[in-house]
Amino acid sequence: MKDIRTQFTALSDTTNLVYLDSAATALVPEIVLDAMSLYYKKYPANVHRGLYDMSIEATQQYEGARKSVAQFIGASPDEVVFTSGTTQGINMLAVALKKQLTSDDVIVLTRYEHHANLIPWQQLASEVGCELRFIDLILTGDEKYTVDMESARTCIDAQVKVVAYSAASHVLGTIAPIQEIQHLAKAVGAITVIDAAQAIAHMPLNVKEIDCDFLVFSGHKLYGPTGVGVLYGKKEHLEKLAPVSFGGGMVETVSYTSATWAKGPAKFEPGTPSIAAVIGLGAAVKFITSVGWKSICAHEKDIIQYAQDVLGNDTHIEVLGPTHDTDRIAVFSFCVSGIHAHDVAEICNRSHVAVRAGHHCAIPLLKYIGKESVVRASCGIYTSREDIERLATALTEAKRIFSVT
Amino acid sequence: MDDILYKEYILELYRDPLHKKNITHPTMHGKAVNQSCGDDITVMLLVDDTDRITDAGHQGVGCAISQAAVSLLIDWCIGKTIRELNELTQEHVVDMLGIHISYARKNCATLGYVALTQAIQLYERKNI
Structure with a gap:
């Protein structure tokens, strides 16, 4: 892993930097910077619907990044929605899932969630009038700061509709017992949302093996750029969920009084996306895979x-x-x-x-x-x-x- | 040799802050939270009929910079009038500390000051 350092300009000998803040944002390797720079230099066109070479190239690179990301997490490309980051991904879900919840339902989180995986659910719970429950941590002994599975078993009962948890804590470093939580949630038919913002750069996560319904993460904690993230959703969910923001690029048909939505991830990606950042993220996951x-x-x-x-x-x-x-x-x-x-x-x-x-x-x-x-x-x-x-x-x-x- | 930031008197005020006490039935009180670390400081002041501060105290948690700053600030307040308090600026508080405060630490240095401004605002609103 020694050679790795040379690929990060921020770590060049002249800076003398000891960078221990990768959980906030990771450094970006040259190969990612080059991919983004190439977009702006060689084919800086908008994606989709352009019939000239430059736009076709931009679209192919953009969709190519979707394929790379999909492969990286074991998803199919039409299950990968590009967002601005983890925070946006969770907010989108909290809004989109509102229609499926009633005041009798329960949302389960853990005690260690980042505000980004707490406040959107708080807002949803208060709007719907449903209950929020928190899986405790073990706070004494040998297992201190790990997830208390006894508490998880108590929290996750038949009333639970959503279980949203971080695969790894950004403060404690704790890795969640993903399979066990999934098992409990699936047994009661709850939707599972995994906040992989931290975990994504530290361990392989395969959405099919985990069998989660949704998984979100950001590009910038994965040696990619800021301003881009991923919302993975099982195809059946993405098809069912209504979009939460609207505009160009996400429609099938539009009249002056109504619209119908595009198929696939496009439905959730209105407006011009952060094209260079998406391409950068594509390069970042390839970089991780190559390491x-x-x-x-x-x-x-x-x-x-x-x-x-x-x-x-x-x-x-x-x-x-x-x-x-x-x-x-x-x-x-x-x-x-x-x-x-x-x-x-x-x-x-x-x-x-x-x-x-x-x-x-x-x-x-x-x-x-x-x-x-x-x-x-x-x-x-x-x-x-x-x-x-x-x-x-x-x-x-x-x-x-x-x-x- | 004295550290450029953590001078001996700053460390002394951190270990043993001035006027770190509760004031029963304060005439004015205000609270401020440092959003980046969650630290909070509450200031409490007793004001006499001539609008003069007769006693003051503070409570809360903070770093060396915020604890030293609020110590010096509260010490300065005692004996002053509300008008004099109103004329105080963030820069004065930084000057009282006598050290260079970086951009990142400005919120620490002025946490007590923000609590004081809050106290004055609440008091003046009440007395309109």
């Missing part, structure tokens, strides 16, 4: 073990996440005793160690685990052991300044 999940996962495991050794050996650092490497991704939130997260992050930045500090768009989770704000170091395929060492050095400096001994 290969086997080496990505092996590297991830090594970084997790190393980081847990380094951070776990410091009595002043409390890592907020599962201890077993099989239960987590390489996203580490932690507290340094006696030092506020913002002060830790500020001091890290002095040695070009980029970490994030705050509530990480998970205010209810932080309250739930009894924390105010936390530091998060999140890793990508370019993260090296040296990066973790430099983080540790920066933390030592923070402790020195704050006289934490």
